[in-house]
Amino acid sequence: QKEVEQNSGPLSVPEGAIASLNCTYSDRVSQSFFWYRQYSGKSPELIMSIYSNGDKEDGRFTAQLNKASQYVSLLIRDSQPSDSATYLCAVGPIGTNAGKSTFGDGTTLTVKP
Amino acid sequence: NAGVTQTPKFQVLKTGQSMTLQCAQDMNHNSMYWYRQDPGMGLRLIYYSASEGTTDKGEVPNGYNVSRLNKREFSLRLESAAPSQTSVYFCASRITDNTQYFGPGTRLTVL
Numbered sequence: 001q002k003e004v005e006q007n008s009g010p011l012s013v014p015e016g017a018i019a020s021l022n023c024t025y026s027d028r029v030s031q032s033f034f035w036y037r038q039y040s041g042k043s044p045e046l047i048m049s050i051y052s053n054g055d056k057e058d059g060r061f062t063a064q065l066n067k068a069s070q071y072v073s074l075l076i077r078d079s080q081p082s083d084s085a086t087y088l089c090a091v092g093p094i095g096t097n098a099g100k101s102t103f104g105d106g107t108t109l110t111v112k113p
Numbered sequence: 114n115a116g117v118t119q120t121p122k123f124q125v126l127k128t129g130q131s132m133t134l135q136c137a138q139d140m141n142h143n144s145m146y147w148y149r150q151d152p153g154m155g156l157r158l159i160y161y162s163a164s165e166g167t168t169d170k171g172e173v174p175n176g177y178n179v180s181r182l183n184k185r186e187f188s189l190r191l192e193s194a195a196p197s198q199t200s201v202y203f204c205a206s207r208i209t210d211n212t213q214y215f216g217p218g219t220r221l222t223v224l
Contacts, residue, residue, distance in 0.1 A: 049212065
């Protein structure tokens with residue numbers, strides 16, 4: 001079992017719809033959770049981080065964390081063609097080892113006009 | 114601010130050749146990282162440096178060495194390249210809130 005698993009893509013949604021990206025992790029002591037967006041041929045960029053159970057909203061993006069279920073998700077509301085990218089989930093510790101995140105393989109999202 | 118810069122952008126090596134990938138950041142970050150990304154996969158940590166003067170192994174360190182030359186620079190060396198090291202290499206640096214900033218990547222092909 002991989003340490004961080006993401007729903008296999010590709011995921012295709014129409015413009016204006018809600019895109020839902022899911023991620024599960026195996027290490028129960030994980031304390032930091034991230035979503036990165038990576039356009040084709042480009043480097044990853046951080047779009048959301050979450051550390052506590054519940055929802056965190058930033059514009060059209062909402063991250064949801066459930067530590068009991070070892071599950072983190074990303075919702076993209078009002079999806080736009082510019083959201084078409086691969087989304088990487090990363091899970092890791094905080095403190096001394098902060099930054100040693102484990103990445104999932106990514107889910108590729110296509111938003112169709 | 115240039116952020117995180119990497120050189121070269123592209124490189125083709127023959128099996129057994131050596132090379133050094135360079136990374137520099139101008140954001141005064143303490144921590145720096147080297148990742149590789151194979152097609153269709155996420156990032157795997159090769160080595161990291163929590164602060165100037167320290168380095169530690171990540172998930173896939175075999176075949177690589179690193180040097181944290183100073184606070185700004187963190188280099189990755191392949192002593193004897195193998196086809197299995199064909200990948201895209203990303204350098205990243207981090208501030209204290211866990212946010213990592215990535216460089217543009219080096220696309221390496223080993224024939």
